[in-house]
Amino acid sequence: MLSGQSFMMFVVLLCTCAFAFLNGFRDASNSIAVAVRNRALTPTYAVLVAAFFTFVGTMASTSFGVYLVSAVELGVPDGIPGLALLLSGLLAGGAWGLFCWWRGLPISSTHALIAALAGASGASALLGNDGVHDAWRMLAGGVLLPLLFTPLFAFAASWVLVIPVTWLVRHSTASDVNGVSRAGQAVAACAVALGNGLQDGQRTGAMLTLALVTAGAAQPGAIMLGPQLLGAGCLAAGVLFGGWRIAHTLAYRLVNIDPLRGMVAQTVSAAMLFFGAMLIHLPISTTQAVTSSIVGAGTNQRFESVTWQQVNKVLRNWLATPLVCALLGGILYLAMHPLVS
Template identity: 85%
Template sequence: MVNGESFMMVLVLLCTCAFAFLNGFRDAPNSIAVAVRNRALTPTYAVLVAAFFTFVGTMLSTSFGVYLISAVELNVPTGVPGMALLLSALLSAGAWGLLCWWRGLPISSTHALVSALAGASGAAALLGDDGVHDAWRMLAGGVLLPLVFTPILAFIVSYVLVIPVTWLVRHSTASDVNGVSRAGQAVAACAVALGNGLQDGQRTGAMLTLALVTAGAAQPGAIMLGPQLLGATCLAAGVLFGGWRIAHTIAYRLVTLDPMRGMVAQSVSAAMLFLGAMLIHLPISTTQAVTSSIVGAGCNQRFESVTWNQVKRVLRHWVATPLVCAAVGGILCLAVHPLIS
């Protein structure tokens, strides 16, 4: 391996680790924001358990086959062109994630990365190079389908599930309901963190493995233990630092929830993440599952508790994510091409 290829490989691996850290940093509020708001968990303990279960979920994730990115690892062009493609995708998805974090907006890191990969692949094809084969099919199955499926299902299930839960506790006192709900919400928060590791953690390890395969430093095949462990560590480290800007949006700006509805919302989110990872093998966005579940449960109250202007603002950014990241990924790939030619 020549020095240029070695440099590119190290750069791509560093950017992948940084993206994994940012992913955990941004996704930490998904599992703990409402639990902290409802005093089911203290902030310090919430972050610690979220990081632990995210790490565990990441290490377990390869057992369930959520192969959104590693499924195309044999089709990424090898050598410097392939690493330039990966670098363009990582930089564009990371920049969009940072901008949305600064604005307190929960968006899907997976959608950003896959869209950026598709955009960079399209740019590479325009230049006459090989791109990621089946990139547009990956965009449809990994971004567009979950973008429609996840929010609608999470919203409807959470809204409907509030009805039987409310009926079951109709004879209980408010203090009893809140106490049990807070305990249930604490468990559900841990389950969401585990589900987040199962979903996003697998793709982090896949990207690290993909970078090594593209650089010729590893043979194509299953995700290796080393990259998976490194990805799990970076993801969990990001959770430990926690992006509280997004937590404030999820817990305070979107909807006002009592502990019972918070428990319902997070239980639905965790169930969707587990089903997506273990049964239907569909990449589910933790951000979209949690946010939509919270809004759905919050809608089913006697008083208006949802701030719809904020919800619409979040939805606009969900729709904008694939468009912006694909465009920026393509532009970066075009800009990098003269430097590697």
């Protein structure tokens, strides 16, 4: 018969797998939305290649030291109190992600999870218990800094890069430009999926490992192959099902974008994800990188192509995500505390 701690561990593992599936389900749109709209990829082929490269990126992510949710970084209390913290964060972040998907709004799953964990840690401290070690530093470095840096850089880089690219093709015919751009966009979409695996995939494996370490079923250390493989499978499975509500927002509601600018946007997004994973070791939100790049590239046109009302709506939800998830995480932990104390 399972002990209370073992049962709690399995619940946390199950919720982590569900969160990973939801993450892939929502983030599938980031790599394929504009590529499908511009007919660079068919919907079926798009989700297949996106799932494949997400899986590959997740398995390759163990080679890179991305700043992530890990057993070493978090310092979660051992036993049931620590598992309750993890469960509160997963449920709060997952609920907000599901709500935003239903409304067709792209938000960062990573930011939602980290903020929810920070909120649960704050609630634990309020009760006089141990929480996540350095939770507020984690919130600042894992959410607030990327939230400021990613959209601004992605928008500016895409807007600027459109200038030399359009200059290079100024003597080409529209059909030639569109044909080459669609091919480039297909490659860039695969690169974004690979970058998404490098970023989000590693955090999924780390959460699974962290649940095992917190429950005493594994020793702290490097991410193990088993949890990483399970996380990669859940993330890729979510991509296969594809969250088309968000894809519709990215492809049709935010900006009217041609294949050339779509290629530029996807290239900038992929470069940022690789840069964050391999060089600066910072969690870059795939959602924010792709969305901001699309808007940035689409803005650099002779005619007004951006629906700023929709863009502002997305921005408001990005800003609301840390606040809402921290609050939800804290409330869930307070509600759960009498049951696990």
